Amino acid sequence: MAKRFQPGIVSANDLLSGAVIYLAKDGTWVSSMAKAEFITDEARAAARLTLAEGQPEIAVGPYLAPADDTDAGPVPNHFRESFRAQGPSAPARKSWGQAHA
Amino acid sequence: MLDAQENPTRSYLDRRVAEFRSQVQRRIDGALTEDEFRPFRLMNGLYLQLHAYMLRVAIPYGTLNADQLDVLAEVSERWDRGYGHFTTRQNIQYNWPKLPDVPDMLARLADVNLHAIQTSGNTIRNVTSDPLAGAHADELMDPRPVAELIRIWSTDHPEFQFLGRKFKIAVTGSPSDRAVTKAHDLGVRIVTRNGETGYQILVGGGLGRTPVVGKVIREFLPKADLLPYLEAVLSVYNLAGRRDNKYKARIKITVNEMGLEAFSARVDEAFTRIRPAFSGADQTLLEELQSAFAPPVLPPRDTGGFDAARRADPGFASWSDVNLRDHFADGYAIAMISLKPHGGVPGDASAGQMRAVAQLARDFGHDEIRVTQEQNLVLPHVAKADLPALYARLKAQGLATANVGLASDIIACPGMDYCALATARSIPVAQQIAETLADHEIEVGEMAIKISGCINACGHHHIGDIGILGLDRAGVENYQITLGGDAGTDMRIGEKTGRGFSYDEVAGAVERLIHAYLDLRDEGERFRETLARTGAEPFKAALYEEDTAHAA
Numbered sequence: 001m002a003k004r005f006q007p008g009i010v011s012a013n014d015l016l017s018g019a020v021i022y023l024a025k026d027g028t029w030v031s032s033m034a035k036a037e038f039i040t041d042e043a044r045a046a047a048r049l050t051l052a053e054g055q056p057e058i059a060v061g062p063y064l065a066p067a068d069d070t071d072a073g074p075v076p077n078h079f080r081e082s083f084r085a086q087g088p089s090a091p092a093r094k095s096w097g098q099a100h101a
Numbered sequence: 102m103l104d105a106q107e108n109p110t111r112s113y114l115d116r117r118v119a120e121f122r123s124q125v126q127r128r129i130d131g132a133l134t135e136d137e138f139r140p141f142r143l144m145n146g147l148y149l150q151l152h153a154y155m156l157r158v159a160i161p162y163g164t165l166n167a168d169q170l171d172v173l174a175e176v177s178e179r180w181d182r183g184y185g186h187f188t189t190r191q192n193i194q195y196n197w198p199k200l201p202d203v204p205d206m207l208a209r210l211a212d213v214n215l216h217a218i219q220t221s222g223n224t225i226r227n228v229t230s231d232p233l234a235g236a237h238a239d240e241l242m243d244p245r246p247v248a249e250l251i252r253i254w255s256t257d258h259p260e261f262q263f264l265g266r267k268f269k270i271a272v273t274g275s276p277s278d279r280a281v282t283k284a285h286d287l288g289v290r291i292v293t294r295n296g297e298t299g300y301q302i303l304v305g306g307g308l309g310r311t312p313v314v315g316k317v318i319r320e321f322l323p324k325a326d327l328l329p330y331l332e333a334v335l336s337v338y339n340l341a342g343r344r345d346n347k348y349k350a351r352i353k354i355t356v357n358e359m360g361l362e363a364f365s366a367r368v369d370e371a372f373t374r375i376r377p378a379f380s381g382a383d384q385t386l387l388e389e390l391q392s393a394f395a396p397p398v399l400p401p402r403d404t405g406g407f408d409a410a411r412r413a414d415p416g417f418a419s420w421s422d423v424n425l426r427d428h429f430a431d432g433y434a435i436a437m438i439s440l441k442p443h444g445g446v447p448g449d450a451s452a453g454q455m456r457a458v459a460q461l462a463r464d465f466g467h468d469e470i471r472v473t474q475e476q477n478l479v480l481p482h483v484a485k486a487d488l489p490a491l492y493a494r495l496k497a498q499g500l501a502t503a504n505v506g507l508a509s510d511i512i513a514c515p516g517m518d519y520c521a522l523a524t525a526r527s528i529p530v531a532q533q534i535a536e537t538l539a540d541h542e543i544e545v546g547e548m549a550i551k552i553s554g555c556i557n558a559c560g561h562h563h564i565g566d567i568g569i570l571g572l573d574r575a576g577v578e579n580y581q582i583t584l585g586g587d588a589g590t591d592m593r594i595g596e597k598t599g600r601g602f603s604y605d606e607v608a609g610a611v612e613r614l615i616h617a618y619l620d621l622r623d624e625g626e627r628f629r630e631t632l633a634r635t636g637a638e639p640f641k642a643a644l645y646e647e648d649t650a651h652a653a
Binding site: 013015016017018019020056057060061077078079080083084087088089 | 517528573576
């Protein structure tokens with residue numbers, strides 16, 4: 001049985017920086033998920049993925065990520081996408097350069 | 102110590118960098134698709150992770166000199182975010198490189214003979230070894246010349262560039278296995294028999310989704326047979342290993358499905374065929390390597406200052422109790438440098454810290470630095486007389502945490518903070534546990550807590566006293582706990598306890614386990630010994646006490 005379609009957004013990684021990017025309604029790539037196009041039907045999702053896959057010089061590994069829609073734009077509904085959207089939860093520099101008492 | 106290794110040669114590294122530079126350019130220009138480019142970037146240690154690319158650089162057998170560590174620091178500042186992450190396989194990873202910069206990074210690394218070749222892909226990976234090699238009092242023989250011989254043989258070996266899956270080799274020269282050889286596809290242990298030096302060979306070990314303890318395939322392999330025998334093992338695996346299913350493609354599965362005896366028979370057959378091709382040039386090279394790795398000259402030094410400093414400074418006394426290991430030379434010690442400050446990211450070092458350690462190696466450590474499988478650094482040859490000064494300078498850099506081998510010396514993979522394969526976070530779990538246990542870890546004593554953020558087990562959770570595996574259970578992070586693993590000479594896989602714990606519960610669960618251990622242990626008993634004596638039940642009762650309370 002085919003996997004049931006879930007509404008969401010198209011995401012990928014930027015070719016040059018590797019950063020997380022999202023496909024906006026106007027076909028540009030943005031770094032904020034809130035500005036991504038929220039896709040509610042399967043045909044539209046397929047079309048947007050095709051568009052994304054046609055831009056290998058910008059987007060690496062585009063895929064449809066399930067999300068929820070809110071007044072402030074799409075938000076992640078799984079923790080993996082939350083971490084992708086927010087960056088590492090552990091501040092790398094927390095303890096650097098401090099002497100230990 | 103090898104200063105200017107001839108293998109791989111500089112011209113070879115230059116060619117590889119130039120080749121990759123042109124591949125990167127063709128990818129950026131659109132001449133290569135991502136599918137076409139991916140194998141090229143992986144051949145050069147470049148992954149695409151959650152938020153960025155990641156470049157993995159090999160530190161062969163975990164040995165660096167000060168100039169090399171300085172360049173690792175410089176690379177992190179010029180092209181990354183000013184820090185590096187030391188891994189459980191003696192590599193360093195940069196978490197934020199930009200694709201167009203990677204060829205420049207590799208070119209700079211090549212200046213000091215470092216590279217990222219075979220740090221990814223289905224090839225023979227970085228050959229790892231005992232981080233205390235050539236220094237520890239209990240060592241039979243320095244394993245690094247053998248590790249270097251294997252590295253030279255395996256680098257760019259034409260037959261083994263497209264194996265069914267990755268292949269990891271570790272070498273130890275000590276009866277205390279500090280190289281986790283039993284968790285490797287192939288382990289080499291230097292042994293003696295009737296006064297003759299040779300090798301015990303292990304195959305088919307590994308962690309991951311199917312943890313297997315490596316099996317002895319040869320009790321005693323004569324010295325001159327090492328490379329042809331390894332080539333025989335690899336060639337049998339290359340042909341017989343499965344390629345239909347990625348998860349069944351490691352040699353551990355080949356050995357288990359074929360049976361050790363049948364596998365061994367095929368290796369012997371291949372060995373008979375291959376052996377004559379090795380005319381002895383490898384043994385001449387090994388002899389040269391042995392003299393290149395000769396221990397530094399260690400003049401006798403007075404230890405009076407060391408003893409006085411221990412009496413005068415409780416911080417130094419505590420650090421030297423916990424972080425020093427026995428050196429073979431009187432008046433010297435092995436200094437372990439913790440990259441696990443309480444609440445810090447396990448294995449991370451800033452550029453400033455790397456430079457400081459490099460300078461300490463020049464000033465006090467005979468220009469040698471080691472990287473451990475536990476994600477710490479080591480100065481292997483320090484006169485005890487220099488330790489108070491060393492300690493003061495480490496302290497100024499936030500590098501003097503006295504916790505090596507203790508509960509907060511936690512191995513943690515990058516987990517879902519960085520890794521695209523992860524199913525849960527590891528680093529913040531390690532941070533919480535370290536902060537929770539910091540106050541009583543001296544009382545607890547030796548304790549290995551290891552955390553992996555997915556079933557691939559880069560955090561070695563199977564072989565920790567307490568192992569933690571982070572999984573995605575119905576869209577929520579869930580942490581499964583195993584008990585009684587052992588990474589040592591008699592490696593043992595830990596056993597699962599019961600239901601997993603949520604992200605918010607896991608540090609508390611580990612704390613309950615530690616308290617149960619303190620209550621249950623007899624004097625001088627390590628965690629795994631108490632567990633063996635009492636069985637898992639009292640520990641499970643501590644873990645699940647709330648469940649029991651609710652049921653009552």
